[in-house]
Amino acid sequence: MAVQRIPADELCDARFLASLEHLRVVAKRVAPRGRFAEQRSRDKGSGIEFKDYRPYSAGDDLRGIDWNVYRRLGRVFLRLFEELEDLPLYVLPDISRSAYLETPPRARAGLRCALAMAAISLGQHDRVGVFPFADDLSVLLRPTGGKGRVLELARRLGEIEPGGETDFERSLATFRGLRLREGLVCVVSDFFDPRGIEAVTSALGKLQHRLLLVRLVRQSDARPELAGDVRLVDCESGDVSDVSITSEVLARYRAAYAQFVEHLANFARSRGAGLLDLDVERDVIAQLERLFASGAYTA
Amino acid sequence: MSLTWLSGAVFAAGLAALAALLFAMQRLRVRHRDVEVVTTLFWKAAVKDTRARVFVQRFRHPLAYALILASASLVWWAVAGPRLASRSEVEHVLVVDGSAGMGWGSRLRDALAATTERARALPRESTRVVLAGARLETMLDFGEELPLFERRAAALEVAPCPSTVQRALLALCATAAPSGGRRIEIFGDGPIDPAVADLLPPGTTIARAEPVAASRAGNAGIVSLGIEEAASGAWDRVDVLVRVGGELASTCELSLTLDGTPLANVQRDQGSDGVEWLARDVAALGGTLDARVLGADALAADDGATLVLPVRPRIRVQVGAGVPSRVDSALRFDPGVELVEADPDVLVRGAGDAQLAGVPTLELTDATEGTSAFVVRRADVDDPDARLREAFAALGLGEIDSTALADQAGREIELTLEPAATPSISMWGALAGPDYDFARSRAFPLFLARAVRVLAGVEELAFEAAAGRAADVQLAPLQGDGARRALDSLGAEFRWPRAQSWSSSSGARVQAALLDPQATHALESSTVPPRESASPGASSAELLPWIVLAALGLLALEWWLVRTERMP
Numbered sequence: 020m021a022v023q024r025i026p027a028d029e030l031c032d033a034r035f036l037a038s039l040e041h042l043r044v045v046a047k048r049v050a051p052r053g054r055f056a057e058q059r060s061r062d063k064g065s066g067i068e069f070k071d072y073r074p075y076s077a078g079d080d081l082r083g084i085d086w087n088v089y090r091r092l093g094r095v096f097l098r099l100f101e102e103l104e105d106l107p108l109y110v111l112p113d114i115s116r117s118a119y120l121e122t123p124p125r126a127r128a129g130l131r132c133a134l135a136m137a138a139i140s141l142g143q144h145d146r147v148g149v150f151p152f153a154d155d156l157s158v159l160l161r162p163t164g165g166k167g168r169v170l171e172l173a174r175r176l177g178e179i180e181p182g183g184e185t186d187f188e189r190s191l192a193t194f195r196g197l198r199l200r201e202g203l204v205c206v207v208s209d210f211f212d213p214r215g216i217e218a219v220t221s222a223l224g225k226l227q228h229r230l231l232l233v234r235l236v237r238q239s240d241a242r243p244e245l246a247g248d249v250r251l252v253d254c255e256s257g258d259v260s261d262v263s264i265t266s267e268v269l270a271r272y273r274a275a276y277a278q279f280v281e282h283l284a285n286f287a288r289s290r291g292a293g294l295l296d297l298d299v300e301r302d303v304i305a306q307l308e309r310l311f312a313s314g315a316y317t318a
Numbered sequence: 319m320s321l322t323w324l325s326g327a328v329f330a331a332g333l334a335a336l337a338a339l340l341f342a343m344q345r346l347r348v349r350h351r352d353v354e355v356v357t358t359l360f361w362k363a364a365v366k367d368t369r370a371r372v373f374v375q376r377f378r379h380p381l382a383y384a385l386i387l388a389s390a391s392l393v394w395w396a397v398a399g400p401r402l403a404s405r406s407e408v409e410h411v412l413v414v415d416g417s418a419g420m421g422w423g424s425r426l427r428d429a430l431a432a433t434t435e436r437a438r439a440l441p442r443e444s445t446r447v448v449l450a451g452a453r454l455e456t457m458l459d460f461g462e463e464l465p466l467f468e469r470r471a472a473a474l475e476v477a478p479c480p481s482t483v484q485r486a487l488l489a490l491c492a493t494a495a496p497s498g499g500r501r502i503e504i505f506g507d508g509p510i511d512p513a514v515a516d517l518l519p520p521g522t523t524i525a526r527a528e529p530v531a532a533s534r535a536g537n538a539g540i541v542s543l544g545i546e547e548a549a550s551g552a553w554d555r556v557d558v559l560v561r562v563g564g565e566l567a568s569t570c571e572l573s574l575t576l577d578g579t580p581l582a583n584v585q586r587d588q589g590s591d592g593v594e595w596l597a598r599d600v601a602a603l604g605g606t607l608d609a610r611v612l613g614a615d616a617l618a619a620d621d622g623a624t625l626v627l628p629v630r631p632r633i634r635v636q637v638g639a640g641v642p643s644r645v646d647s648a649l650r651f652d653p654g655v656e657l658v659e660a661d662p663d664v665l666v667r668g669a670g671d672a673q674l675a676g677v678p679t680l681e682l683t684d685a686t687e688g689t690s691a692f693v694v695r696r697a698d699v700d701d702p703d704a705r706l707r708e709a710f711a712a713l714g715l716g717e718i719d720s721t722a723l724a725d726q727a728g729r730e731i732e733l734t735l736e737p738a739a740t741p742s743i744s745m746w747g748a749l750a751g752p753d754y755d756f757a758r759s760r761a762f763p764l765f766l767a768r769a770v771r772v773l774a775g776v777e778e779l780a781f782e783a784a785a786g787r788a789a790d791v792q793l794a795p796l797q798g799d800g801a802r803r804a805l806d807s808l809g810a811e812f813r814w815p816r817a818q819s820w821s822s823s824s825g826a827r828v829q830a831a832l833l834d835p836q837a838t839h840a841l842e843s844s845t846v847p848p849r850e851s852a853s854p855g856a857s858s859a860e861l862l863p864w865i866v867l868a869a870l871g872l873l874a875l876e877w878w879l880v881r882t883e884r885m886p
Contacts, residue, residue, distance in 0.1 A: 250350035
């Protein structure tokens, strides 16, 4: 079956963007040396939230001297404030062939989700990088900021060509090689890697970033609507499995699928990562709002 | 239970082929429907222990096989056209008499029409129609449709043979009756010996169907044709007797020809059972005698009869020098004897005369002590008493005054039997001498004539070749062993099956006449009281609706099993 890319106008419209305005991504604490933004960081700077004192040294801004301390102790200390920095968001949408196979394709919901996450972060002055992946990872948008980039990003997402076989190991290795500043990595995928879910979680575990896993699901994943004698062809690898579907076989399938879901959930729990099951046949924003429980998602 | 369109063997073979075919198909790999999925990850885990069906691997679905085999068997059964006899599986055999006696008027047509009606009322799968003519023919076999019988019967003619109904019954009864019994109904007037009923296997009943009316008017036919020694004593001539019976016998004319030439000296007499024509002194030179009733009558089959006359050459007898002159004189006046000097058929020799090897001999021996007056030597002495009685009669010894001879001889006059490769007859030579009255008695030439004829192997001229009667060996050396009677392939007396010209294995031509008084006179047949009254045939029940219902039931069962995933 020929697969087609998802055009930009299916990913973004005014109503879509408007519905994202009240959503925010909040970081508990961002990594130092970030760009000035709205996230609390481990850097000390010119914020409004007091953080610490330190002895004055030559060259320090005299406006930071705490004269009350000097009056009590006779020593000059500088007041340090928490620096407000940005939380880089790295969105990794799955563009493997499996994402484009069914109707509606998982890629449609996946790319809308990726765009939504990017738009939310851009809207709060965070930098956003977009790295689609299939058998390897590519750079669609280097980490950058600016609200005005949303439409540009939507256009670029609409130009993504469907990829081949899913390879988390290789894709995430490529991503690690980019040596990006610590941020929030949002992986939007069905996580169907031919090497198994263990290979997926192993690759994810090597990331030195906070993780948000958005799993693209549909109801037929858990309850396939197949019957009789079928030859199942893996759309990515081309592997063939002749199956005579019986209730016994279906039960084993469901058990295998449940084990897959549980394994991914356990990984997310152990890693402190967010995990969202995004039903690709339902509205994306409505489901994202569940993630942003009180209007914000804490990474 | 029976099948209309297939025999049991064909049905079984088809069923076996179906089972084998379906079994092979069950083992074939199924044609899988290609479905592209996002991943086969979970399916591989699901089918790890339950592999899909593949080509000729283990038989996975015996229930599916059983169901499809049952359905296919039902369809095959329906194709075979099963029928269930509602009462019992009685085998009906309708025997139509096709012998000459049925040639009267429309008797055969009437019998065939009655047979058709009867067969129509009986179940086709258990009814057979047999024609008892010159041989037994199946006119309609089990399961065949009635129009076939009507077509076959259209050109049917009576056979010029006596009734063979009884023979047909015996042939039919040679096979065991089916479990439901066998009912034989006879259409015709063929006689049936009541004793035949005792030979019937258990479960067999015989009934004569509606008697076929037999008109006895308007027929004259030859009921007897025979020859005998010429009353004139001429050795090479015979007297021919033709007897004509029937209502028109007294007024009919008879043509009697020998090799196409009308015979002279034919005498016509009114007998007790018909009119007799006697032709005297007909030359016995192997010609064909033809007797034919002139004019049309009701039955043509008995209007002609032919007979091949025997050839009777005189017996060549050589008389030895030591033979008394009375013997020589007696032989000289015998019309059947030709005295020769060499190459004789029979040698008559005195005590001192030389023997001829291999030539049957009449010996005149010395009346020494311990020697019987008459000694018969022959190869066949297996039953001495019977052979002695036979020789005593054949030689005319009953005409001898043995008491007087015994008084004259002072000893007993005995006849003894001895084995010998070459037949011979011994007599005391003295009996032909002047000391005994034997040579002067009438018995003496009679004894000599009989002795010479016995030694030459000449039998009396009395025979007839008629269909249905035992054949004389002289006319029918079919088995060629020189026995008294020719035998058929089963060892029974050979009987001419029908009136026609026959050729024996040796090339001899024999004309067998009909000569069946039963046919000529249209005598009433013996009555065989039916043991069971004729009744309409059991109506057969159609099984097809039940088979269809069963097949539908199987389909419903299969659907339910698939729906409930008890069967893939």
